[in-house]
Amino acid sequence: MRLAYLVPAPISLSMGTDEVERRRAVLRGLAGPGTTLDLVEAAEGPASIESALEEYLSVPGAAREVERLEAEGYDGAVLGCAGDPGLDALREVAERLVIVGPGEASFLMASTLGRRFAVLTPAESTVGPTYDQVHRSGLRDRLAGVRSVEIPVLAMRDDRRATLARVEQAARRALDEDGADVLVLGCMSLAFLRADVELAEATGVPVVNPLLAAVKFLEALVSAGLHHSKRAFPRPPKLAHGAGVASLLLRTGA
Amino acid sequence: MRLAYLVPAPISLSMGTDEVERRRAVLRGLAGPGTTLDLVEAAEGPASIESALEEYLSVPGAAREVERLEAEGYDGAVLGCAGDPGLDALREVAERLVIVGPGEASFLMASTLGRRFAVLTPAESTVGPTYDQVHRSGLRDRLAGVRSVEIPVLAMRDDRRATLARVEQAARRALDEDGADVLVLGCMSLAFLRADVELAEATGVPVVNPLLAAVKFLEALVSAGLHHSKRAFPRPPKLAHGAGVASLLLRTGA
Amino acid sequence: MRLAYLVPAPISLSMGTDEVERRRAVLRGLAGPGTTLDLVEAAEGPASIESALEEYLSVPGAAREVERLEAEGYDGAVLGCAGDPGLDALREVAERLVIVGPGEASFLMASTLGRRFAVLTPAESTVGPTYDQVHRSGLRDRLAGVRSVEIPVLAMRDDRRATLARVEQAARRALDEDGADVLVLGCMSLAFLRADVELAEATGVPVVNPLLAAVKFLEALVSAGLHHSKRAFPRPPKLAHGAGVASLLLRTGA
């Protein structure tokens, strides 16, 4: 099975190719037997996603990339952002390609591992949008709460140890004050740091890593032969006769 | 008070300047005493919005326009699409500008005019997203149902009479089968056609026109001196030091 | 447009005509251009409303006043109590008159200004009924919490400064402990004190004043040409042939 990890921005420009290579290696380690999992970058997108605005800005580039992945025969793609920006739109574009959001996949897995899960997000400003995201997934009755780690996404890699300490602090509040019994990492940078390993050990509860959750959930859907419902996510009418996503945008003066 | 009706695409290119002028005239007729209401077009956006994908594609251009409106001292803006695309992102960009979505404003007004309202959407493919939109507004317990009119948006103006007949047909099902007691037009083209007038007469129930609802709701918010909560819609961190929306996008090869 | 602020009790008897005149002046300052806004008092009602019982006791007098306002050609009325007592009954009585409740109008406006709003009520005993009221409005998913100011309504005017201090204290708990991002004053006495101005400044979040919210929301509905659905609020059958509200009551002996 041929899968892609689709980063909705040219992060080689912002994070550097070293970090992108490191992430490629992590991804290679995750793919199951018989699966290839390529990191691909959209040609256009925000440097990082820390607001609703940047979520929207990431969609046009990702949609064009979905078009390309489908043309090249990929079976599925993981959207490379824990906020799952534009998942419905990307599924409209795809005809056969199965697209999984790390947030949604994590919530679905977390819901069956316990009774009530909590999500740990990078910043106070992403707490509200994360509540909205869980509501969209249909699982709000299973949400214990959302807690902020309060570390800038870019600073996370600099001091892994300090990051883990902050994550554990937020986790303790989720467990003790919100009554959570499962934890979800709500950020792909924490996911690539594999913060789940130490956190599960420290807290004794399962910790869902959105990267693993999404890759494994995608493998499950593809190997079960399932595709998104085109009744739910119909192809945009203007794309009917071979027109591409890029053709949908009008521009003045340009 | 100085308000804008912000169309999230250069529709002069797609609909022609005659239709845009006609709409300008309609808008001038709606503004209350002491209010100016200008139609403004984003420099970039989809020809029309008939899918989730096109909703997302409309946001980058609209966000830049919000930036400009605020710089020019506008008090408020109505987003010119019944699906309210990117409302949260636009509110993040704005510091003082109040931004109203026609869908949300209509649902809020409809909720107080009766017990359960129905929304009439252009096509079967917009039924699902409209349910999602009502859920986002928090008012799903007040929703009787969503019914599709089944007319392409572009064909609506061609035969006003046929359009009204289809709208009334959908309305009857909403009233008789779904138990609605208030109707909402879920499409700006129906709004500019003023389909609400005949429909209210034919059915005997209130019909909310999203254009009127949004303009009047916006006037209400602005004259009450209210602004969006920056705690709920914080300014994206990367825009902190005078950077503009356009600076957020990275592009390869550029 | 001709509007009334309908106090559901003869408060000139309880509060004195000076305070009533002061409130008339406040109201005159709120009306938009082309709007008259008269304070009218029902001939019968409770001295003040601090319990569910007093809410019910206010309805018979208010219903008769609605009858009179409609006969005199008023376009709309704001019900003068933040608890919105008997809103459904008053809408049954009215044929064309649009009636807005300050509580409901505030919740609707608050819901669009942020993600989750909190209501500040006068006393612990009104906390429960306020939860019920938000549920009736359909917006319980957007409610962060209800916090009590713990000042007797009658004492509020005596020491404006002390009142504001208590209001701010309750507001801080709503923001810090309940996660609210918008505040609503749940009391008309706080509204006439204009406690919203200082509170918005102190907290940095929008504060909805139910008096402004109701008047502006009513102006919006009337200028949009909307009326309540008689399918939702049908005229009571016994009032069909010209009978008035007063004729509905049987009395033994008396």
Added chain:
Amino acid sequence: MRLAYLVPAPISLSMGTDEVERRRAVLRGLAGPGTTLDLVEAAEGPASIESALEEYLSVPGAAREVERLEAEGYDGAVLGCAGDPGLDALREVAERLVIVGPGEASFLMASTLGRRFAVLTPAESTVGPTYDQVHRSGLRDRLAGVRSVEIPVLAMRDDRRATLARVEQAARRALDEDGADVLVLGCMSLAFLRADVELAEATGVPVVNPLLAAVKFLEALVSAGLHHSKRAFPRPPKLAHGAGVASLLLRTGA
């Protein structure tokens, strides 16, 4: 135990004393061993309750009657209207008297007899308020639907047979189209006609008679030694020092 069936209006004036005597006899037949169950009429109230307005108009008279019943040492009272008007206010007035609403008691019993119950109401105009009433009871997830019998309350006694036929017709739709497995009579006139007996036989599902449900539920609460929570239904502050309900009303010109 000493119980009252409190009719919130002087129905001897509207229905005649013969019908009232007939109802007294029915009530005597319902009381369990050791229980007295008296029919009492409020001194003021609407001839019958067919609208939200009349529900409110019934509360002031009922509240004064609750005061009297408590003074006379009654243990509990059934409110004599299936819409449960003013239940919260009456519970505020009572110190020890337990007050049961026939609607609420029926919904609670119905919820344990099956999975989803339907309510049969007299008229189309009471369908909406009945949905609201079930929501207030907290049991909306257990409601299959509300169906209207479409017979004026006053005409029900005239032709018992025709009435039962209409009731059965509505019941069939509730069972076949709404998926109900338990039925509730939503009207005290149907209750006093004992329409439940034939309906249960005809349909094969349990039919809750609100009169029986309320009397038996009240006996259960009283014999379990339970009272309403004064934390939930606090005594109105103005009634603190021996003042009665009647003292709460101000009147101009009086």
Added chain:
Amino acid sequence: MRLAYLVPAPISLSMGTDEVERRRAVLRGLAGPGTTLDLVEAAEGPASIESALEEYLSVPGAAREVERLEAEGYDGAVLGCAGDPGLDALREVAERLVIVGPGEASFLMASTLGRRFAVLTPAESTVGPTYDQVHRSGLRDRLAGVRSVEIPVLAMRDDRRATLARVEQAARRALDEDGADVLVLGCMSLAFLRADVELAEATGVPVVNPLLAAVKFLEALVSAGLHHSKRAFPRPPKLAHGAGVASLLLRTGA
């Protein structure tokens, strides 16, 4: 009326016949005039119920006992466990026998005594299942919270005073932190200790004892002539022709 208190295990073996006799005496004191209330023990079941597993293990024995009670002409049975294990299955087995669960009966009564009730459970491990149980009852909107008493069920009788102190402690948190206005004892051992009496006195709010609630609610259903809906709880097809519950189990090697 002939009622049984059905203990879903042979507790004479685990608790001793003295304690069973003491419980028989308590039950005799609860039955209303004209009611007999026998304690019966299933021939098979867990020593006590402190986990979901033990709830399931209690059902086969209880189902066979229901069969016997119905054959002997009983009118109703209270299931002797506050978790209501297998209530739906037992109602499938019964043709006429009315079966009440102490948990469900308590929640239904509590819901009408206030606005929001809290449940006090024996251990932290029963908190989650109790949330689930309230959700199943349909009343989750009326639940303030679940608080654990943290005493092993078997130790409760040893030191009644210490037990009451722990119960009161948990109750205070439910009232002060969760905003409850009614309390429910979530454990039959607390019920047989009559912990409700002192707790109601100490806290000033109603305390629902599941034993009293269930017995009185069952008396109410039976004397109202109501039975469970066989449409909701159909007889298992394999039991159609006189086959008994015991015949449903296949065993290898047997």
Added chain:
Amino acid sequence: MRLAYLVPAPISLSMGTDEVERRRAVLRGLAGPGTTLDLVEAAEGPASIESALEEYLSVPGAAREVERLEAEGYDGAVLGCAGDPGLDALREVAERLVIVGPGEASFLMASTLGRRFAVLTPAESTVGPTYDQVHRSGLRDRLAGVRSVEIPVLAMRDDRRATLARVEQAARRALDEDGADVLVLGCMSLAFLRADVELAEATGVPVVNPLLAAVKFLEALVSAGLHHSKRAFPRPPKLAHGAGVASLLLRTGA
């Protein structure tokens, strides 16, 4: 990875060893590379599961089998019944073994393939329990409806073609009347018949087969290194010191 398909009854006795061998072969075809998937039968359980009662009766045998699987070093088990009977209890017993219910796994997968899914159940009597099951999964907002196929489970294999015709009929109603956009087979016999293949072709929407869904979801959880939360599903206290499930049952005389 070593997985089991745990049938909660000795179905070799009821279905015959031929059918069991056929199912073993189907299972072998489903396991991914590196996975073994054994069919194991509990030593005790009902011949088939067509009622809530039989669901409960299946749990004791399944719990003992879980104990054995864990002792033998299995990594995970699929519970072999679409109703997921006793899933919480089995997870209490397991220390490391991951247990997936086919119903829950199907609902979780279906929720991400579209907006609203429908479940097709064997009989009218399983419609109600299936609604309950979806509610327990937390996904009721995503459920379009439950439709019954109306074929006895045992008759399904006899005429595959007739069965498929009935399944398609039920599916059409779910799509046309309930607005579903994804279908779920709610029965393991339909799953082993692979009714999903033709149904997906005939209807054009994705059809989730609970057997594939469960196996693939289990592989995903195990390969992601996740386990159930012991905070949510604590080990029953009486099993703490090496005691086994069988020790929990007391029996009189016999």
